[in-house]
């Protein structure tokens with residue numbers, strides 16, 4: 001699988017992940033990793049929060065996580 005965004009200019013970069021928004025493959029340069037807090041724990045036990053990870057392509061990140069999309073390298 002190759003990066004969808006790298007494919008446009010003509011280069012084929014191997015992907016490191018898959019966008020959770022559109023399903024496109026993203027390479028290390030185009031991947032945007034967003035974190036979100038997820039509540040976990042049973043109804044009886046003490047609830048806690050954990051950091052979950054979401055991989056997005058630049059296009060989806062601009063819509064769903066603008067702060068993450070701004071982290072261009």
Ligand SMILES: [Zn+2]
Nearest residue numbers: 003006027030
């Ligand atoms: Zn790429």
Ligand SMILES: [Zn+2]
Nearest residue numbers: 019022057060
């Ligand atoms: Zn996407």
